[in-house]
Amino acid sequence: GIEVVAPVAVFGLAMAWLVGWRNVKQLYSRFYDEELSKLGQELKTTLKEAVEETIEEKVQKALRERWQ
Structure with missing residues (x-):
């Protein structure tokens, strides 16, 4: 009856929720x-x-200074 089904259903729902x-x-x-x-x-x-x-900026700056 309901006395058996209810606890089993509650246990099953609780296990599904925990998993x-x-x-x-x-x-x-x-x-x-x-x-x-x-x-x-x-x-x-x-x-x-x-x-x-x-x-790259340093290299370009050095090249510009060299050619000036």
Whole structure:
């Protein structure tokens, strides 16, 4: 009867909720790690481009001074 079905249904719903919650938590953690990794790569790329641009500017300045 209902005395058996109700506790089993509640237990099943609770287990489904817990498993879903754990999966969402793992997915969020993975997403967060990926975003941090992307941000780190973008920062490295930006710094590298800035350094390359600075070096290029110094070379151009030195060449201009040499020809003056």
